[in-house]
Amino acid sequence: xxSVSQHNHHVILSEAASxxxxxxxxxxxxxxxxxxxxYPGQHLQLLLKYFSGxxxxxxxxxxEAEFIxxxxxxxxxxxxVQWSDTAEYFCAVKRGSTLGRLYFGRGTQLTxxx
Amino acid sequence: xxxxTQTPRYLIKTRGQQVTLSCSPIxxxxxxxxxxxxxxxxxxxxxxxxxxxxxxKGNFPGRFSGRQFSNxxxxxxxxxxxxxxxxxxxxxxxxxxxxETQYFGPGxxxxxx
Numbered sequence: 001x002x003s004v005s006q007h008n009h010h011v012i013l014s015e016a017a018s019x020x021x022x023x024x025x026x027x028x029x030x031x032x033x034x035x036x037x038x039y040p041g042q043h044l045q046l047l048l049k050y051f052s053g054x055x056x057x058x059x060x061x062x063x064e065a066e067f068i069x070x071x072x073x074x075x076x077x078x079x080x081v082q083w084s085d086t087a088e089y090f091c092a093v094k095r096g097s098t099l100g101r102l103y104f105g106r107g108t109q110l111t112x113x114x
Numbered sequence: 115x116x117x118x119t120q121t122p123r124y125l126i127k128t129r130g131q132q133v134t135l136s137c138s139p140i141x142x143x144x145x146x147x148x149x150x151x152x153x154x155x156x157x158x159x160x161x162x163x164x165x166x167x168x169x170x171k172g173n174f175p176g177r178f179s180g181r182q183f184s185n186x187x188x189x190x191x192x193x194x195x196x197x198x199x200x201x202x203x204x205x206x207x208x209x210x211x212x213x214e215t216q217y218f219g220p221g222x223x224x225x226x227x
Contacts, residue, residue, distance in 0.1 A: 044204065
């Protein structure tokens with residue numbers, strides 16, 4: 001069965017600290033990879049996505065992620081976080097053959113202190 | 115373009131009742147997927163519709179059903195509600211069912227008493 005693991009349940013950082021959130025998946029075939037963010041009281045929004053090509057993808061608000069196929073990983077990074085980045089972050093994987101089905105990780109709650 | 119809309123936004127029901135939730139996708143999007151979000155289980159896939167056909171189904175009991183209309187709007191129905199069905203139900207739409215990004219609606223928060 002497809003599984004997506006997010007290693008950190010809750011991350012607490014001070015403003016200007018660097019961020020890296022881990023995501024690993026267990027499917028060996030072609031995948032599409034996503035990071036979604038859910039700000040307090042708001043709906044899930046796409047942060048960035050990887051379909052093919054350059055494994056380093058850039059998203060909105062200064063976020064980036066690197067797809068490392070050999071490690072089945074798609075870690076999210078940001079060099080300097082802001083208080084407004086406080087949110088829950090979800091990694092999601094879509095297998096090439098399963099059409100619209102997304103497999104989500106359990107989410108990482110990021111709290112940034114000003 | 116308007117985003118994905120879901121109605122109602124909040125709903126309170128009692129055990130044994132049934133409920134119907136509605137989702138209007140982004141204009142032009144033909145694929146609609148439904149997810150259940152709970153603190154204990156996270157985000158779990160319910161089903162996906164494309165051109166009025168169910169293309170994918172998650173591991174939920176038969177009490178959970180859905181349909182899609184010719185205008186791509188979708189409904190999901192839960193019959194014989196249980197306390198454990200309390201959750202945020204999210205709808206997502208995409209252009210097609212293949213390599214496309216899914217855009218999520220605000221969700222319907224269902225509380226079963």
